[in-house]
Amino acid sequence: MRHSNYRALLWLGIPIVIGQIGVIILGFADTLMIGHHSTHELAAASFVNNMFNLAIIFSTGFSYGLTPIVGSLFGQNRCEEVGRTLKNSLAANTLLAAIVCLVMAVLYWNIDKLGQPEELLPAMRPYYLVLLASLPFVLWFNGFKQFTDGITDTRISMWILLGGNVLNIIGNYLLIYGKAGFPELGLLGAGIATLASRILMVIAYVILFFCTSRYDVFRKGFAKGRLNRSDFGLLNKLGWPIAGQMGMETASFSLSAIMVGWLGSTALASYQIMIAVSQVCFMMYYGMGSAVSVRISYFFGQKDLEHVRHTARSGFHIILAMIVLTGIPIFLLRHYIGGWFTNDEAVSLMVAQLIIPFLLYQFGDGLQINFANALRGIADVRPMMLFSFIAYFLISLPAGYLFGFVCGWGAIGIWAAFPFGLTSAGIMYYLRFRYKTKSIR
Known part of the structure; x- marks a missing residue:
């Protein structure tokens, strides 16, 4: 049984991880292209992306409420009910998109009141608005993705994510640098490419769901099912706590970015590079974690x-192996990683220093993701x-404020x-899971 669990998790999880790697490559490409265009724009992107990461992770967490319902x-074998639940999920995600867009607006x-360097505001504002326009498409995509993952059709989201990210990278190249007759838009060009790719990924899911035979039985349930209080209530009952959990985790990074911004543009640019590196690990672990959720449900x-x-x-054993496989090359390359993104030697040096505390929290991150x-x-x-x-x-x-400012350790602190934070969260989730699975009969 043990070996069959590993095989099944890998069969489900590897397509999700590959799709997440596509997101990682996109994050790296964005940071690389923007960093080589302008360190000034890299610092601006760091702040805006961290604010939107909070909104996107919170919204993604809400959509994850669909996965245990669909999986169960x-x-x-209640497939028509799955289609009806998807319909209610998309409606719930649309309402959440309106709320999140209002908050982000x-x-x-008030972006000028958050203590960020004044010289970055002209680059931040237009980039922020374009990403704001893309948020509803993120939520609609998430609704479809959790549906296909929940029915163990994880390869669909993999191919759509990979295709969308390839288009995004091409758009970045054309619009950041002004190639093939397009205007050189810098950071704004990266935002427009992101918006276009998110729209196209939703269109791809709509076409697949409504125009292919593989989803016939689910489409019947979608067509016959009505928006109803029962499904809506269950989605909200599960979605909001997951959104709150993931939102608070991401908020710890996003609010830390504000504290890093108090230290200046060099620290903020270094933070953006480290976030790109961090997402390599987080997204891979979370891909496998999603497979754990699907199998368990x-x-x-x-x-x-x-x-x-x-x-x-x-x-958890698979995620531990992934931690070792990603951690070793990152440690060995710590003096080179900063130079991949920027020619600024001060930024590269700070990145090399930040790699050490980054590696220390990988075990805690894997623990909390799995459980x-x-x-x-x-x-x-x-x-x-x-x-x-x-x-x-x-x-x-x-602790971040204490280490960074009271102790004077700066960005490293x-x-x-x-x-x-991550290790304590992982321990609490593990203890709760152990308690619940022993108490349920």
């Missing part, structure tokens, strides 16, 4: 708790909000706080 229904009008729907527990353990997804799989998501608040707002952020 699919495990019971308010933040835009499937077995939980069949009331097979033995397989639920084995799947969680197997997933957060395991709790999603058994639909026990509400306590995660409290655990996240403790880990990130009571431990990580205060802010990064040194992350191992405390």
Whole structure:
């Protein structure tokens, strides 16, 4: 049974990881292209991207409420109900998009009050507005992605993500540098390419769902099903706690970016490079974590708790192996990574220093990703909000301020706080999962 769990998780998880690697490559390409166009624009991109990462991760967390519902229904062969639930999920995501866009618009009008370097504001503002326009498409894409992942059709999202990211990188090249007759737009060009790719990825999902035979049975449920309070309520019951948990985790990084901005443009540019490196690991681990959630929700729907527990353990073992495989080359290349993104020697030196605290929190990150997804799989998501608040707002952020400013360690001190927050979150999620899977009969 143990070996079959590993094989099944790898079969489900590898396409998700490959799709996430496409997102990683895009993040690297954005940072590389913007950094070589202008360090000034790289610093501006750092602040704006961190603000939008918070909104996107929060919204993605909400859409993850669909996965355990779809996985459980699919495990019971109730496919038409899956289609109806997807319809309600897309409606819920549309409402959330309106709320998130309103919040981000308010933040835009107050961007000059957040203590960022004055010289970066002219580059930040237009880039911010274009990313704001792309947010609804992120939520619609997430709704379709969680549906296909929940029915174990993970290769679809992989191909759409890879295709969209290739188009985004091509758009970056044309619009950042002004190639093939296009205007040289710099950071704004990167934003326009991102908007276009997000629109096209949603269009691809719509065409596949409504115009291909593979989703016939789900499409019947989608067409016949109505928006209803029961499905809507369940999606909100699961979605908001997951959104809160992931939002607080991301907020610890985004609010830390504001603190880094107080240290100047060099520190902020270094932070953006480190975030790009961090996403390499996070997105790969989360791809495997998503497979853990899908498998657990499937077995939980069949009331097979033995397989639920084995799947969680197997997933963590796979993520530990991924931590080792990614951590070793990053450590060996720590003196070179900064130079890939910028010619600024001060930025490169700071990146090499930040690699050490970054590597220290990988175990905690893997632990919290695996067991957060395991709790999603058994639909026990509400306590995660409290655990996240403790880990990130009571431990990580205060420690970042203490190390960075009271102790005078600067950007290194802010990064040194992350191992405390992520590891404490992972321990709390693990203990909760162990308790719930022993108490459920």
